[in-house]
Amino acid sequence: MTRILISADMEGATGVTWPADCLPGTPEWERCRPLFTSDVNAAIAGFLDGGADEVLVNEAHMTMRNLLLEQLDDRAEMLTGRHKALSMVEGVQRGDVDGIAFVGYHTGAGDEGVLAHTYLGNSLTGVFVDGVRASEGLLNALVSAEYGTPVVLVTGDDRTCADARGYAPDAETVAVKDYVSRYAAVCRTPARTAADIRAAAARAAPSAVRHDPAEPRPRTVEVEFDAEHLAGAATVVPGVEQTGPRRVAYTAPDMYEGIRCFKAVTTLVSAAVEEWYG
């Protein structure tokens, strides 16, 4: 029995290159939802081609209500909506997920890449785990490792694929577009990217084999903002200390707590961002 979890984010989906494309409620977002669903369907089909038995899709973008259930491959199930203990990788804590796929991912805050950011669309200029700059992919890979679940497939722009080679060197990667600027990319059509994703997921399926859970160990997470008041806002979270004018840090006993504290920090900070001045 091979179980796959797909963590589906939208910034790295086929054809998505600027904020409105993935901002719920806009006409551009409506147009891009089928493109995003197509990427996810291609991954589902590929994993099942490759021998997987079950696929659960966890919506991981903003409101977590973007994919079109009515167009989803019938053989998969979808977890949609917000407020989940592990957010983007909700489900991995069940401990029975043999492989996880990051579909539609993107690079982290402060890096090159289409729509690069880490949780917050702006205001945050870098996240570091034990001194290493971290993307959402790296953060979620560290969480998944604590449950013995390897990352087997990553899709997004070409910079996202390069980033994945750092945290999941054995994963299959598919670049659905090539970075030109934060809001521009050379895109391939959904027919082409679906074929590429399906083939990569089929190749990745046999490597979905759970390993021993990574030994939980304390992790120091540092977060850097673009304005000093945001660092002050973040310190409301117990254990979060200001370490510089625009920087905070905390140490969590493991990545499960590390990612949950990060979520608390970003939620609080987003409430402190003013519309024009940040």
Ligand SMILES: [Zn+2]
């Ligand atoms: Zn997103």
